Amino acid sequence: MPRTSIPANLKLGFLGAGQLARMSSLEAFRFGIQVAVFSDRTENEPVQFMTPYSTSGSFDSVDDMVKFAKECDVITLENEFISSDILKKVQEKSGTPIYPSPESFALIENKLIEKQTFEAAGIPVTPYKLVRNESDLEQFGEDHGWPYMLKSSKGGYDGYGNETVNNMEEAQEAFSNLGGDKGQDILAEAFVDFTKELAVQVARNETGTVVYPCCETVQKDHICVAVLSPAPVENIVREMAQELAVKATEAIDGKGIFAYEFFLTKEGSLILNESAPRPHNSGHYTIEGTVASQFENHVRAVLGLPLGSSRLNKPAVAMINLLGTHKRPAETDHIKEALAEENGHLHVYGKVDSKVGRKMAHYTLLGDDLEETHQRAIELTKSIEI
Amino acid sequence: MPRTSIPANLKLGFLGAGQLARMSSLEAFRFGIQVAVFSDRTENEPVQFMTPYSTSGSFDSVDDMVKFAKECDVITLENEFISSDILKKVQEKSGTPIYPSPESFALIENKLIEKQTFEAAGIPVTPYKLVRNESDLEQFGEDHGWPYMLKSSKGGYDGYGNETVNNMEEAQEAFSNLGGDKGQDILAEAFVDFTKELAVQVARNETGTVVYPCCETVQKDHICVAVLSPAPVENIVREMAQELAVKATEAIDGKGIFAYEFFLTKEGSLILNESAPRPHNSGHYTIEGTVASQFENHVRAVLGLPLGSSRLNKPAVAMINLLGTHKRPAETDHIKEALAEENGHLHVYGKVDSKVGRKMAHYTLLGDDLEETHQRAIELTKSIEI
Known part of the structure; x- marks a missing residue:
């Protein structure tokens, strides 16, 4: 049922307390929605600094999560660590709906079933x-x-x-x-001999489907270092990626926010590489880059609210992942240039400890020309140490 | 000293826990900064749902607030309820800096001194x-x-x-x-025979000064019902208002975010009516309306970070205050149209109880033509009941 009102004390529960749940929580707060969080760690998780409603327990324990879920109106996910079987039991025993549904998640949690599901829907896979x-x-x-x-x-x-x-x-x-x-x-x-890796986010619920622009994820040593949107490829390729992403979301009857990563082959065809039933690093640029971010539409989608627009706010958006540069208590240092740039936006995840390569923060720059914006974003963030 | 890094566990303390502190807190979280809140109420305050670090006590008790301040790195205000004498003692005894400083606040907390201060700076007052x-x-x-x-x-x-x-x-x-x-x-x-009421926000710290566009506050029965930006008046009037607002902030050596309300007289001159050393209802439109909102610059300013840009994102912005329509447990109802509008943004403050006329939420619409955007925002929100 679509929701047309937000009662006081409406509580959204997150299974997982990392930066993805954190950024979704900020959007929940904006709508006056309370946030509760369940984590397998007892302290120092990014969302634990943002709510008085923090519970810890095991992601394998139905009982732990049932107790938590009973205190919430809707439960959502920020990772793929909990099996769909357990999620199904938590939902049944608590009476609290979980979105994306355990049934949707069951179709993608196992890579074999995931590939079979998407192949059956006519989506090319590796x-x-x-x-x-x-x-x-x-x-x-x-x-x-x-x-x-x-x-x-x-x-x-x-x-x-x-x-x-x-x-x-x-x-x-x-x-x-x-x-x-x-x-x-x-x-x-x-191995697919690809020229670029592309990604698309899709928000979907009973009120409709919203597909985000197709972006490029720039990888270095299998870690995403930057995201560029719209992806610097032919229009028809972007549109095809969006079409496949919507088709994939429909194939699992998804309610929530979903991300799809594609390989663009030398021949110009698209192959679905990975899917995620949650906000995704490839969509962080949407916070300032689009009218309604993946996090806002995550919250809207799982609560049954009408979805927000995925229209780009500027012709070019570059997002730089700021990875830990030291093993030390976290400190986001040398940020003066990044903060002083008019069109730049810094996001820090509130993690207490840094380690080399850990996702600690990101920086989004809006501009008119994609390559220029990307280069400038690199310049503005290259001195940052965390 | 300007700050060029954000350490983990940096904690910003708010004296006051209402919607203004709430919206500033969302920006603090974005930068990975922790939020603590001191309120004279023990529960159900908007920020109390957003942090595990919530303290209650009396705004008259130096001791209560010293204890709180010692747990924070910087303290800031969201209201004018605490006297500058008490703030000064809290700052001295806790060793935690308070911004805006008690010295700045002392120049505006008393309406007589405020007028004398601004008159001395050459700013016309009533x-x-x-x-x-x-x-x-x-x-x-x-x-x-x-x-x-x-x-x-x-x-x-x-x-x-x-x-x-x-x-x-x-x-x-x-x-x-x-x-x-x-x-x-x-x-x-x-009484000043005015044609419009205008407002300007100013952010200022050791790194510089940022002045927001001059907006119009539309009042009904002495309550602000809407804000339109940029104010539909001559360019020169807007510029003069901005100039006076900066001058006023300098006159009190303000560090933080400040708001100034002006009367525009029939003769086209400006008279300063009120000032506030905090985010202000007249600046809520800046969340989506400008590159960096008054709340983001509130956080940046009091922490000594470089300030963000106050540039408008669109030629026209209208903000509608959504006041309580019933005495009841809060429920923001009939929001479908408002949420479905591509350029509209709903903010709900998380208050538990509604009463007629209470500030419960607001709605911001971006557009190209100011009058059209204002009328459309009224249309989209007129069915909302809270």
Whole structure:
């Protein structure tokens, strides 16, 4: 049922307390909605500094989460760490709806089922195969060439749970590392010879569907260092990516905010690489870059409110991920230039400890020319240490 | 000293926990800054839902506030309820700086001193006189005509502490009501025959000064119902208002965000009516209306960070105050149209109880034509009940 009013004390519960839940919480507060947070850590989580309603427990414990969920009106996710089975039980026992629904999540939490789901919907996915033994590993290399990727079908986040293998020896070692020996389903995935990685966010609920512009995610060592929007590719490619993203969201009957990452091949075709049932790093630029951000539409979508507009506020937006540069108590240092730039916007996640490569903050710059805006954003942030 | 880094655990303390502190807190969170709040109420204050660091006590108790201030790195204000003498003691005893400084606040907390301060800086103020007895009351009427205003020199907020008097009988009654018999300083103020009421916000700290566009505050029964920016008056009038607002901020050596309300007379001159050392209702439109809002610059200014830009994002901005329509548990109802409008932005303050006329929420609409945008904002919000 669409919601047309916001009662006082309406409480949105987040399973997970990191920067994604934090940025969504800011939008919940804007609408006068209260925020409660459940984490597997007891303190110093980014959202724990932002609410008196903080609970900790295990992501494996239905009981822990049922108790939490009963205090909330709606529950939502910020990660993929909780299995759909557990989410389903939490929903049933607490009576509190969870969005995205456990049913939607069940279609993407397992990489094998995810690929089957999207293939069935006519969405191109990376060539893959479930590999069970040495012979499968060898066969995949013969069929698709070396190197290829091995991925654990469950879990995986920011490159964890994935390994690139160059030969049989590495394949066997990775298979074992990823838990293939212990009954974990392992997928082999062919390398796609891509020219760019693109991403699209989609917000969807009973009031409608909103698709964000197609952006480019710039990666370095498998970590996203920047996002450029709109992606510097042909119009028709962006439109195709948006179309596939909407189709994918419909295929899982998604209610919430979803992100899809695509490979753009040399031949100009798109292959869906990953999906996420939550706000995504590729959409941080939407906070200032679009009329309503992915975080605002996350909140609107899961609460059944009409969705906000994904229209770009400026012709070009560049977002730079500010990763930890030191292992130390966090301190976002040398920010004078970044803050003094008229069209720049700094976001710091409130993490207490920094470590090299950890996502600590980001910086968004709006402009008219994409390449210029990207270069300027790099300039403005290059002295920042965290 | 300008600040060029944000350490983890940097904590900004607010004295006051209403919607102004709430909207500033959202900007503090964006920068990874923690928020603590001190209120004279123990629960259900808008900011109390947004932080685990909530303290209650008396605004008259130095000790209560010293204890609170010691837990914070910087203290700021959201109201004028605490005397500068008490603020000075809190600052001295806690060692925590308060911005705007008690010294700045001392120059505007008392309406008589405020007028003297601004007059000395060459800023036109409403004709006024300290009235001590019947003869003064009569003399003021003779000199400036009836009706005129009587104002308590301390306190006063949203029309409280002010009375309009039409004759000697009313003047004597109001004088007594406002505490004139009990030694309270009472000011008589002449009515200014104005055509519009204008407002300007100024952010200022050791890194510089940023002045916001001059806007119009549309009043109904002495309550602000809408704000239009830029004010639909001659360019030169807007510029003069900005110039006076900067001059006023310099006159009190202000560090923080300040708001100034002006009367525009029939003759086209400007008279300073009121000042506030905090974010102000007249500046709520800046959240989406300008690059950096009054709340963001509030946080930046008091922390010594470089200030953000006050440039308008669109040629026309209208903000509608959404006042309580019922005495009931708060519920922001019939918001579908407002939320579905692409360029509209709803903000709900998280108050638990509504009452008729209470400031509960606001709605900002961006557009190209001011009058059209104002009319459309009225249309989109007219069905909202709270």
